[in-house]
Amino acid sequence: MARRIGVFVCHCGVNIAGVVDVEKVAEELRKYPGVAFATTYQYMCSDPGQNLIRQKIEEENLDAVVIAACSPSMHEETFRNVCKDYFNPQRCEMANIREQCSWVHEKEEATEKAIKIVKATVEKLKGNEDLTPIYVPVEKKCLVIGGGIAGIQAALDIADAGYEVILVEKEPSIGGRMAQLSETFPTLDCSQCILTPKMVAVSRHPKIKLMAYSEVIDISGYVGNFDVKILKKPRYVDEDACTVCGDCEKVCPVIVPNEFDMEKKPRKAIFIPFPQAVPSTYTIDREACLGLAPLTCAECREACEANAINYDMQPKIVEEKVGAIIVATGYDLYDKSNLVEYGYGEDDDIITSLEFERMLSASGPTGGNIIKPSTGETPKKVVFVQCAGSRDKQHMPYCSSICCMYTAKHALLYKHHVPDGEAYVFYIDIRATGKDYEEFINNVMEEERINYIRGKVAKIFREGDKIVVWGVDTLTGKKVEIKADLVVLAMAIVGRKETKEIAQLLKVATGVGGFLKESHPKLKPVEALSRGIYFAGCAQAPKDIPATVAQASAAASKVLALFAKDKLEKDPMVAVVDEEHCSGCGVCISVCPYGAMQRQPNGKAKCIEALCEGCGTCAAACPSNNIEMRNYRDEQIEKMIEVII
Amino acid sequence: MSFEPEIVAFLCNWCAYAGADMAGTSRLKYPANVVPIKVMCSGRVDPEFILEAFERGADGVFIGGCHPGDCHYVNGNIRTRRRVEMLKKLLEQMGINPRRLRLEWVSATEGAKFARVMKEFVEEIRQLGPSPLRRK
Secondary structure (H helix, E strand, O other), X not given: OOOOEEEEEEOOOOOOOOOOOHHHHHHHHHOOOOEEEEEEEOOOOOXXXXXXXXXXXXXXXXXXXXXXXXXXXXXXXXXXXXXXXXXXXXXXXXXXXXXXXXXXXXXXXHHHHHHHHHHHHHHHHHHXXXXXXXXXXXXXXXXXEOOOHHHHXXXXXXXXXXXXXXXXXXXXXOOHHHHHOOEEOOOOEEHHHHHHHHHHHHHHOOOEEEEOOEEEEEEEEEOOEEEEEEEEOOOOEOOOOOOOOOHHXXXXXXXXXXXXXXXXXXXEOEEOOOOOOOOOOOEEOOOOOOOOOOOOOOHHHHHOOOOOEOOOOOOEEEEEEEOEEEEOOOEEEOOHHHOHHHHHHOOOOEEEHHHHHHHHOOOOOOOOOOOOOOOOOOOOEEEEEEEEOOOOOOOOOOOOOOHHHXXXXXHHHHHHHOOOOEEXXXXXXXXXXXXXXXXXXXXXXXXXXXXXXXXXXXXXXXXXXXXXXXXXXXOOXXXXXXXXXXXXXXXOEEEOHHHHHHHHHHOOOEOHHHOEOOOEOOOEOOEOOOXXXXXXXXXXXXXXXXXXXXXXXXXXXXXXXHHOOOEEXXXXXXXXXXXXXXXXXXXXXXXXXXXXXXXXXXOOEEEOXXXXXXXXXXXXXXXXXXXXXXXXXXXXXXXXXXXXX | OOOOOOEEEEEEOOOHHHHHHHHHHOOOOOOOOXXXXXXXXXXXXXXXXXXXXXXXXXXXXXXXXXXXXXOOOOOHHHHHHHHHXXXXXXXHHOOOXXXXXXXXXXXXXXXXXXXXXXXXXXXHHHHHOOOOOOOO
16 A cells, blocks of 8 residues: 655646646645655656656655646556556556646636545545556457458458458358349449459468358357357258259259348259359258158259268357457348338339349349339339438438448449439438549439439339339429339348347447447447457448448457467456355346356356456445455545545 | 535546546536546446445535446446436435436537536535535
């Protein structure tokens, strides 16, 4: 415990001294018990100021210091670094007499308050223990959840740096949403052409363990030391033996809709979701297959010359230990059945943007032809409705970020397919903030002669063989009615329901729209609040492919920084249970958001220091007052109250 | 001499304390009757601290935390909200006006809100007069 405390009151030029009587503060503190020395200086944070602290620690034989200056968020690190040559950094505390005093109060009252703040800080300091950082080992292996472009990029970056990656994808193939797209804005690259080389790179990378058709079912542990359980669902086809000859598919008698084609194209019960799928193998859909019910059907097994089909394959649980986790679980479209005003989107000729993407794809349900689904004819009038469910208080309040761009692309591709057709786009605002995006949209509007109507669509309904779209052109103030052959809804983007499940396993929060909550919206956009967990792609917020790739690489670089160390340093201000008096009631275990409080075999609670983030919720909740927060102990806070009141 | 309320404010490190700093950076004046104690999370505020402050004669106790859903520690603020509701009932039974205890959500960007709430709270306590437990 500190016995000879030095108090250094900063003038901060006139920022503090212009309001607070700093000499009086020093004078009052000199008389305060435990304070051996007090002085003032113009700028404590300057080199001469720091040297003054060093000099006085030596001359006055100080064993702890209070720096009364700005907010600790500004210079706590500066001053703790000065002190660490002499004593434990926990023996240095800052008293905030600028932001929360001189800048907001008038002279006399400010001086009185400054004295109280400094005295309270001295009291806290007296109770501080010397602490050393907690070190935890790091398992240098990363789990990436989700095999879309975000997960693929993150996995490749980490694996290229030489660390092992486990990439888990719940679908039979990796590729995610990007694999479903036809062409990508603003350059109109074929989406699969730029994606598939990366998919193949993943499957060939010696450092990547690809687990497709698998799901993460349990996660425990903490940064550097996560224990993960992954359920490998049975494909009933041996991935390594399958030659993708397609003989099985030909003989399979069961036809069901293909999810990859937004259920607009049929597939068999034994299927490969799309030709470039990775891993390149067939999968049996256990819900649809007749062979799994014994003796009903074995057509595929008989047709398979490679003997790859095994109806007795069982689910397998694989356990892995990893040091970091990247969540890249992607997005879903908002359910169009919520859109009452658009006829719940039930009509065949009212389709979603992803259904239109599949329609545009050469391998899609229509072989790349744009049709009016109810009749198969070429639609001569198409209405594109932006913000379907986005920027709408009835549905999702946020902007889905990419719809302006892909709608322009959709309209452009429609005009390329049907040059004599008419395309209308209803928009609220055009948001084209990416590189070359504005130019792309301008080109679409001007060169392609697409009718952009500023206004929200009020109602969509069928009238005979037409779909009627009612809206208002807010630029002319006139009501607009368009009798269209096809309506494409640019649906809001929402977090997947699986994201929520993963978030719960990880104890990470999700916000509006089901998106993962980052640690700081600006300065920590890829980090979860809990260390060792990172986000990439649309699981965090709606974003386009360049932003997703950038975020994935950012998440990967955070993982690499973590793996660059053999041991991790952690803030030592954690909870400590008085085991002798703990009654084992378990309240702390239930309130801890990090699972840091765990029950021991003897029934008593114990704080796993590596997991504890130091919030103190357990200490406040403990009914028998047997949990203390290191250097934020009850006694310290009570002493501070005593000084203030 | 006019009555000057003595108020202690528990501010969470991530939101309310940063919001109070923001009020300073923006030079938004408010009465000096409130003296802050920084805690890592509003969830750290043990009911004992609040009772201790009132017992010592505090005229008001303020707790500032992150907005629901924004808590740096997931849900500590929600627990605080429950505790404060309970404490208000308890305070009433003890003869202390529950308005003397106030919980507010102040984000790191809400300097203006912090200053406004401080002004309001000090004014409210001024109107309520000294705490019945004040030691004089």
